[in-house]
Amino acid sequence: MPESALRIALIGCGTVGTGVARILYEQAESLQRRCGRSLRLSRVVVRDTNKSREYLPDGIPVSSSIDDVLNDDSIDLAVQLIGGTSDARDYSVRLLESGRDLVTANKALICAHGEELFQVAEAAGRTICFEAAVAGGIPIINAITTALPGNQVEAIEGILNGTSNFILTQMLTENQSYDQALKLAQELGYAEADPTLDVDGTDAAQKLAILMRLAFATDVSIDQMILHGIDTLMLSDLEAADKLGYRIKLLATARLNNGQLEASVQPTLVQSHRALAQTNGADNIITLTGSALGPLRLSGAGAGQMPTASAVMADIVDYTAGRAERTFQAILRNRTAQPLDVLPQEASEHRFYIRCIVDDRPHVLADVTDILGRHQISISSLHQDEPVDDASGDPTARLVMMTHRADEGRMRLADAELGQLDCVRGDCLRLPVAE
């Protein structure tokens, strides 16, 4: 005899929620075959109950209060698709404590309150699924939790923010300034009205923290990461890197370095032929390097209605099939592993790209290179184009230098001294070069 339908409450029914409702409607037969029981959308909670919504079953109760879910004993699973961390945290705790399992796509929630929610779920014997919280439709949580158990994960490297990747792609391919590309991203819906969290690297750092917790059983806060956004990049930087054989990508990296963990999110020069460099527009890519497997690359749509809904559905089916509970138990058990030490930021080593805008007058090059030399930073190449006049008519030159390997600590000392030089206009830009 078939089991009765799984009853789902949808909390938040915006873009992704509507995508989930659409898949539940359009793929009902195939989903039932895969799950061994039917999936029924039984209740929807939204802020504005007057707005008309597509794909919802006829007569389904739509209310604006989470209490309607908490008081409905027939609900098995809460699919929570609201943003922010305040209501989302509060609802999650109450849902778990009331005996509901939880699917969420909220990376800020899992990053900031994941450990607390895991404890609540553990105490209540519930399950949390969050595939859609990282890299949209790409099954990266699935890969990291189920595909690599025979491996020590050695590195996670990737493009985790589609908005900034869209902007960088747009700048280089369409010769646009950062501001022009950002404006287009906003018009096309790739960037929010306030794009801060996307372009300053926070969004990617939150996702990286979630992946690191799963891969290394270590909580690394965003404050512990080297974190830089794309908002200081100029089109001329992307073009200079291109000439040198690199693309600049907002790269999220976590790496085991002699038993210590280093983590960063920063615009990074990546050799142009690499799959990472060729990942354009709003796509995401992640490379997981395992001790047995070597590098495993996954790439695809990192955001968007249907790709994200696809990830949410994977969680719903995983849950219904009884797999999610077992995966979550393994995640809970894995937290008992010895956490790794985090490498001090200053010890992180890379080759670097340095760009300075300087006055076009004698001894400038000597002043700049003297500072680098005194900090034992060795220059591997240097390019200076013909000077151009600044707004006041004074000639300025653009210096682009590539260094040999140097550590972040020395570079920061040099950065500070370069900033003190009279001949240097504004801040120099410094970007690492991917291995």
Add this chain to the structure above:
Amino acid sequence: MPESALRIALIGCGTVGTGVARILYEQAESLQRRCGRSLRLSRVVVRDTNKSREYLPDGIPVSSSIDDVLNDDSIDLAVQLIGGTSDARDYSVRLLESGRDLVTANKALICAHGEELFQVAEAAGRTICFEAAVAGGIPIINAITTALPGNQVEAIEGILNGTSNFILTQMLTENQSYDQALKLAQELGYAEADPTLDVDGTDAAQKLAILMRLAFATDVSIDQMILHGIDTLMLSDLEAADKLGYRIKLLATARLNNGQLEASVQPTLVQSHRALAQTNGADNIITLTGSALGPLRLSGAGAGQMPTASAVMADIVDYTAGRAERTFQAILRNRTAQPLDVLPQEASEHRFYIRCIVDDRPHVLADVTDILGRHQISISSLHQDEPVDDASGDPTARLVMMTHRADEGRMRLADAELGQLDCVRGDCLRLPVAE
């Protein structure tokens, strides 16, 4: 109270089996944490019991008879890592019927006898896992069975044979002939002494058939696929394609075409900038296109000791955690879907690359293009280099043509007529161009 250890029998302990034993030994603590119980290698069956083997637990019974596993009631899981389809099928049936669950890396077995084994497993209430049977360490079975449940799979496209990809990469980058590159592949252990199944496309076709069964719930035999190997390619073909902006890859493709399924394994021209074209050496890559997700790309090591052992371990842990049973039940249920019709090979449409070696004399070009024109095949570009003398001193020319879209049926009729022309030396080569 912790559950008792899971007891594993290893049947076949060659390269991959030794890798599995190594992971069980080196990652024991982490595996126990993930599984909630320890994994114990309890018995090994090999052909030659005298050969010394690394990483096996002290005192473990090593025998040459499958009966020793069948008669040992303490064994929970049989990890069968032998090749071929005769013993492997026989052992699998007996293991399943005796109540043992099965992990296998044998693609030929699953391709040829999968449906039979699934029925035996279903009747016996057992589980079969086969992640390592396709694409080595890449978790493609996992992705196709658990990451896309909200999607109608629309296409599977990829490089599934590392040996032929190594040979093609080697030819182009090192200016080697097919025979030279094959010889190197054999020396490096990438190719067997008899490389037939790798280079004629059979191996990739077996893997594609397994993926299609999971993605489309349809059994497509290798005979139904358009199947060509890489053994008719010349270095000059790879170079000509390169000049036109393409790489030639042995591409396995399954695609929904107006509700019908088309499937092929053949050397194919792929635009040089695509991730598919940039997949070099023994790596594999697969793109799954889902109705909601769009294209999802996975790439990594398609073969080799530790990557394949990593996939076997993923199955062992999936089984121990209780997930594999649920995934396998879903696979069994999915077989009840209505199978899709297979598109007749003649109806498959592509652009094509055609290379002919012809006599260097008047009217040859007219004869060749007349045949194509009469079959409504439109030429989009044509290149003829200066003639070179053949072994007898007669001048011959190499014609390379790119066509507009044409169907396989017309092309086969044209192929046959081209082969009849006196001026054409040997067979012309015809390769499709990927979309």
